[in-house]
Amino acid sequence: MNSRKLTCLVLALLTVIEVHCSISSVERLSVQIINQDTGNSSDVSALQIGPNSVRERKFEIDYERDIFLMNNEPFQFVAGSLHYFRSPHQYWKEKLRAMRAAGLNAVTTYVEWSFHEPEYRQYKWTGDKDLVKFIETAQEEDLYVILRPGPYICAERDMGGFPYWLLTRYPNIKLRTNDPDYESEVRGWYAQLMPKIQSLLYSNGGPIIMVQVENEYGSYAACDKVYMSWLAELTENWVRGDALLFTTDGYSVNALSCGSTPGAYATVDFGTGTNLTAAWEAMRKFSPRGPLVNSEFYPGWLTHWGENAISVSSSKVVETMEKMFAYNASFNFYMFHGGTNFAFTAGANLSPAYVPDITSYDYDAPMTEAGDPTPKFMAIRTTIGKYMPLPDIPIPAVKPKGAYGVMLMNPILALLGPDGRDRLSTKVLVAFNTKTMEGLGQNSGLVLYETTIPSNRPDPSSIIVADLRDRAIVYVDGALVGVLSRTRSIFSLPIMVAQGNHLQILVENQGRVNYGLAEDFKGIRGDVLLNKNKIINWRMTSFALETVESAVSDLIQQTNQQKAYIESAVIEGLLRDGPIMYSKVFTINEGPPLDTYLDVSGWGKGFVWLNDINLGRYWPGEGPQVTLYVPGVYFNPYPLNNTLIILEMQSAPKNFSIEFIDNPNLGHKKYMG
DSSP, X not given: OOXXXXXXXXXXXXXXXXXXXXXXXXXXXXXXXXXXXXXXXXEEOOOEEOSSOTTTOOEEEETTTTEEEETTEEEOOEEEEEOGGGSOGGGHHHHHHHHHHTTOOEEEEEOOHHHHOSBTTBOOOSGGGOHHHHHHHHHHXXXXXXXXXXXXXXXXXXXXXOOTHHHHHOTTOOTTTTOHHHHHHHHHHHHHHHHHHGXXXXXXXXXXXXXXXXXXXXXXXXXXXXXXXXXXXXXXXXXXXXXXXXXXXESSHHHHHHHOOTTSEEEEEEETTOOHHHHHHHHHTTXXXXXXXXXXXXXXXXXXXXSOEEEEOHHHHHHHHHHXXXXXXXXXXXXXXXXXXXXXXXXXXXXXXXXXXXXXXXXTOSBOTTSOBXXXXXXXXXXXXXXXXXXXXXXXXOOOBOOOEEEEOEEEEETTSHHHHHHHOOEEEEESSOOBTGGXXXXXXXXXXXXXXXXXXXXXXXXXXXXXXXXEEEEETTEEEEEEETTTTBOEEEEOOOTTOEEEEEEEOOOOBOSSOOOOOOEEOSOEEETTEEOOOEEEEEEXXXXXXXXXXXXXXXXXXXXHHHHTTEETTEETTSXXXXXXXXXXXXXXXXBEEEEOTTOOSEEEEETTEEEEXXXXXXXXXXXXXXXXXXXXXXXXXXXXXXXXXXXXXXXXXXXXXXXXXXXXXXXXX
């Protein structure tokens, strides 16, 4: 065989072996081919692989020196969390580049199961859901990736990222345990997810250096070690040593005891003001050797409706960073860019009362909800620069925002009227007992429960919905009676009813609990009582509200007569006959559409769609959030029309006005740390 043929053969074999290896950041490989006939050698230098071959690329732990090793070289990560599912995909690249400009060398993201499988076996992987593209973009921006696939992620997302249909298919399921139904569905989900990321694992040429097993499992009461062991094994069956498995928990021994598992490196999380010695001592009980890691370092904090937004000072963040650098620890900012809980994706907590999360996930992070750098961003960058080389990447400027002005909305539809039901309802069921949203096969939105009072009752009576999830507006014969609230622990209401009266209970899902309680069914669970008597024979109407524009497109250009009819339902701002939908068609200024903020001051409580994209929930009276972030990419550019739709639940301003402004209003900050 001549040297040319042998060279081609070797190249072909190497190509087969390295077919799934990335060839970015390449190094030249020189291969000496010996011609068996002549003894001469040929230099094969055209093949480029790298940074190292599949066999050479390795991210691991040096337990002797308590450090990470990347290709046998010491490595320390300073990462930041950015969730691809909280940002339009058009902005991923600029935000990732900004993170690299801040000096970070890795980005951390959860993978949200419900985002990709919103309905059973209906998978979505394009646009904002293109996880592979997000990871590839991170690699293009010179960032490694720390992947947190859950399957539970918390993240202040609805049901901690679990798809609602788990509760529909398995009403008695025990999430986050070795329940056979749960494990079967996780196995099926991973069979869809994991093949997409295998080629992106570090040893295969990709940027993913670490993969998390579960998420803060030590904070979950189940403490099912059999489940954790099973999940670690399932994850490793896909990862196959091509990235490092890890767990993270709060730094208590109890949390680490439940949350750690063999085969995954145990790390901790904490914020500013923490006693680092105590945190590392707890970690060392479960990871006696290896690098110190804070997998969630909090430069800000989350906000619920009805709370003051919390601020964490830059000085406190820098102070804790300095201490972690002194320990040669690796750490991840949670969050570095928070983003937005668009649509119905915001979750809730029990603390101990039920408290839903606001739509904004600004988090007082170093980058704002719109992705702009803050003074905290600059302080972090300066601190990182003292310990690690900063990249030669310009610091991003604050993007201009659009002040598109006041819009006078037009009332077009009464939700509880015949037309509203026909257009917006997605399911109607008649049954002896009430059913939950999940029992109706519904994710979010509203359910209208209706019945007829069977006989005369004492005057007044009391209606009791002991297991309400989460907020209900009560009507008798179409007239507003009052509001029940899980948040306020108001589960009973005095009413006057008689035989034949029409009782309506309109229930809103305000977000499933994301932390602590896994099986948070919505709607009405259990019985509805009138005094001590169970009410039966219910008609239940679902309003999923996933899309609305097509259902009301012909009403948007309504007549004055229709408008006057709906306006009659408004008395001193109160919507006495039920929720009303409003709309406005408008154009914006010439030039590229800009990010902006929708000021909902004066409105009561409801939801907003722009061009049929759900911007999320608003509730300015409860606060602290008063504006909704609107990405510029959601607008149609001039001279095309845009359609704004509001579904107001409770009260509207007299002139139905709303305004696009160029600054956010997320409430006054309460200092923490």
